[in-house]
Amino acid sequence: MGKPYTGDQVPKESDCSFKPQDLGEFFRFLATNRDTKTFHYAGYTHFATLNSTTQQFHTFDWSWAGLKDVGSSKSTLWAGSTGSFTPCHQDSYGCNLHAQIIGCKEWLLWPPDYDLGATRLPYEESSTFSSVDVLDKNYAKSALRIVVSPGEVIFIPKHWWHLARNLETSVSINTWIELSTxxxxxxxxxxxxxxxxxxxxxxxxxxxxxxxxxxxxxxxxxxxxxxxxxxxxxxxxxxxxxxxDGESEQCYFIVDKAAATSDSFIQRIPLPKHPSSYKKSSQxxxxxxxxxxxxxxxxxxxxxxxxxxxxxxxxxxx
Incomplete structure (x- = not known):
């Protein structure tokens, strides 16, 4: 639980408070919550920790995206209220498929070499965080902004900076694809x-x-x-x-699971080159x-x- 972005600095996870809650109770809370001053987020919840009463989650698989043997055991649940977010970071491993189930989520992305003041403190294994206010207009205007709706999947290439923010009550599921690199x-x-x-x-x-x-x-x-x-x-x-192997392709993907043919299954859009506006020496x-x-x-x-x-x-x- 934390305070939504107010224009000075994107909150870190360490700025938030935490408490355990039954998943069913949390979903019922999201359905009736009207509090706009505090966001509530159940993010990064591995399916393996969910019990057998949530069968609808355990039947989720990624075979429709061409990934065989990638089922719920290798998936993670994200559910939150309006304004809840994942801070800007780079993942160390693999690439990321993120399927939107309920609500809309905003994504801001920057290429791996875009300088956003990388820091490993606070420390989290496999996550490099940005130390700057990426929602400030000087950074946000250089980002690739994507709003993902229910039924769409966004593909995050390896090492790409990304921030995700729920524009409304949102539920999504993701998996990471391992790479030889x-x-x-x-x-x-x-x-x-x-x-x-x-x-x-x-x-x-x-x-x-x-x-x-x-x-x-x-x-x-x-x-x-x-x-x-x-x-x-x-x-x-x-x-x-x-x-x-080389880096992930310099493009992003939005996948429409309702597409009829493989040719229309993925929309591929090249990304523009972004000059860095962050100078290590001066910051x-x-x-x-x-x-x-x-x-x-x-x-x-x-x-x-x-x-x-x-x-x-x-x-x-x-």
């Missing part, structure tokens, strides 16, 4: 976890951790890194193979701690992380 990203996520927990773990408070994220112990972080390296070696056979926050700045300088720099992961892979093959 994910093996390198998993190494870099393990490096990030090891670094963040090592440098920030001494603090008594955990306001640097996003709600719901569990902090693992040092020996567990080292184990995650070893596992990621081993999995990458098994998947690729050589250190650099897993990055040869550094003077009140950020040395540790926080160090973390962001390392883990948000793709060249540094690529070199680190390549060095680890090369060392593991000797």
């Amino acid at each position: 994910d093996s390198v990203d998993r190494i870099q996520e393990a490096i990030t976890r090891l670094l963040v927990c090592s440098l920030k773990g001494y603090e008594s408070s955990q306001d640097w951790v996003n709600p719901g994220e569990e902090i693992s112990k040092p020996h567990e972080n080292e184990m995650f890194l070893r596992q990621a390296i081993n999995q990458s070696n098994q998947a690729s056979g050589s250190p650099n193979m897993s990055r040869k 550094e926050q003077p009140d950020k701690s040395v540790v926080d700045t160090l973390i962001n300088l390392i883990v948000c720099d793709r060249d540094i992380m690529n070199k680190l992961s390549d060095k680890l892979l090369n060392s593991s093959l000797r």
